[in-house]
Amino acid sequence: MSLGLLGLGAFLWALKSGQFDDLDGAAHRILFDDDAPTAPAPSEPRHVAERS
Structure with a gap:
């Protein structure tokens, strides 16, 4: 009964x-x-991404 009311x-x-x-x-x-159309996000240079 309670499940039906719920x-x-x-x-x-x-x-x-x-x-x-x-x-x-x-x-x-x-x-x-x-x-x-949405433009793709610019990719980071490889040497910048390796420092992080």
């Missing part, structure tokens, strides 16, 4: 906090590339 409470909390508002957003977002 599950119901968690479900109601999830509804109130907006967990189920956008079910398709992540599925559609993965299909599109970013507008600006």
Whole structure:
């Protein structure tokens, strides 16, 4: 009985906090590339990295 009430409470909390508002957003977002590609981080010279 207590586990059922705990599950119901968690479900109601999830509804109130907006967990189920956008079910398709992540599925559609993965299909599109970013507008600006990110540049790779510049690599350190080998002699600088060995001193650390």
